[in-house]
Amino acid sequence: MRLVMAEVFNSWQGEGGSVEGSTFGRRQIFVRFAGCDLNCVWCDSREYIDASRVSRWRYEVEPFTGKFEYRPNPAELDDVVDAILRLDTGDLHSISYTGGEPTLQIKPLTALMEEMRSLGFDNFLETHGGLPELIKEVADLTDYASVDIKDETAKATEDWRALVLREVESIRILKEAGAKVYAKLVVTSETKIENVRWYAELLKGLAPLVIQPREPIEISQARLMEFYREASLIMGRKNVGLSFQVHKYLNVL
Ligand SMILES: C[S@@+](CC[C@H](N)C(=O)[O-])C[C@H]1O[C@@H](n2cnc3c(N)ncnc32)[C@H](O)[C@@H]1O
Numbered sequence: 001m002r003l004v005m006a007e008v009f010n011s012w013q014g015e016g017g018s019v020e021g022s023t024f025g026r027r028q029i030f031v032r033f034a035g036c037d038l039n040c041v042w043c044d045s046r047e048y049i050d051a052s053r054v055s056r057w058r059y060e061v062e063p064f065t066g067k068f069e070y071r072p073n074p075a076e077l078d079d080v081v082d083a084i085l086r087l088d089t090g091d092l093h094s095i096s097y098t099g100g101e102p103t104l105q106i107k108p109l110t111a112l113m114e115e116m117r118s119l120g121f122d123n124f125l126e127t128h129g130g131l132p133e134l135i136k137e138v139a140d141l142t143d144y145a146s147v148d149i150k151d152e153t154a155k156a157t158e159d160w161r162a163l164v165l166r167e168v169e170s171i172r173i174l175k176e177a178g179a180k181v182y183a184k185l186v187v188t189s190e191t192k193i194e195n196v197r198w199y200a201e202l203l204k205g206l207a208p209l210v211i212q213p214r215e216p217i218e219i220s221q222a223r224l225m226e227f228y229r230e231a232s233l234i235m236g237r238k239n240v241g242l243s244f245q246v247h248k249y250l251n252v253l
């Protein structure tokens with residue numbers, strides 16, 4: 001089976017903060033799929049959005065060396081499994097499937113999640129959650145999931161409100177399948193407080209929320225904490241947390 005890959009590397013999870021279901025600070029192997037159907041203005045993986053332009057993929061040869069080997073796309077699934085197992089440092093919390101959007105290549109994603117689970121690994125799905133019908137196909141294979149809520153200011157797609165509703169549906173599907181799920185909202189200085197209230201109402205009683213400033217950070221602390229407070233008043237003070245892309249500050253992948 002073939003798939004269009006971006007990269008495979010070993011690092012620790014830099015996002016998710018401390019809410020229930022977060023894998024922040026845990027050692028993972030990141031399997032980044034190429035291709036995305038959205039176009040968030042602040043996407044830090046932009047070079048992988050158009051899969052037709054990702055002619056080769058890379059895998060780290062030794063953790064934290066930044067040394068990679070390159071292979072042409074499409075990748076053979078077995079080669080991706082080999083790259084993951086070669087990077088197994090014996091202390092892995094889980095395997096992170098990210099991208100681009102991993103659910104767009106649902107067949108190879110499913111096969112990979114099945115294979116890694118059969119080898120005794122937990123599966124962490126990092127998804128924009130905009131494709132609930134595809135989420136259904138991997139929900140039973142998902143142990144942990146981070147599902148984005150794409151704020152209006154992400155400009156991810158035309159009908160952003162419909163996207164948010166699909167993301168909430170994906171969270172529900174994953175929860176019902178037994179996964180530990182949290183929602184991640186990337187905010188900017190332009191994010192509207194009334195939208196934060198709307199997201200919080202949708203998530204109340206469903207899943208905890210992390211609020212993650214868009215990097216590079218341009219939102220004020222005051223504004224960030226205003227969003228935090230509004231969400232907490234609606235969702236409950238134990239169900240909201242902050243998340244920062246900590247790996248970027250420590251210059252690790
Ligand atoms: C690159 S995306 C890939 C997974 C999936 N397509 C998604 O958007 O959730 C992984 C995570 O990085 C976050 N992210 C990407 N660029 C960011 C930025 N500039 N600032 C903050 N978070 C960012 C996304 O919101 C998402 O939670």
Ligand SMILES: Nc1nc2[nH]cc(C(=O)O)c2c(=O)[nH]1
Nearest residue numbers: 011012013014015098247253
């Ligand atoms: N260390 C580290 N943590 C991450 N959390 C989410 C990431 C992503 O790009 O999916 C990511 C990433 O790229 N690196």
Ligand code: SF4
Nearest residue numbers: 036039040043100128
């Ligand atoms: S959905 Fe994820 S990969 Fe796609 S553009 Fe947005 S942040 Fe980037």
Ligand SMILES: [Mg+2]
Nearest residue numbers: 044045098253
């Ligand atoms: Mg990243």
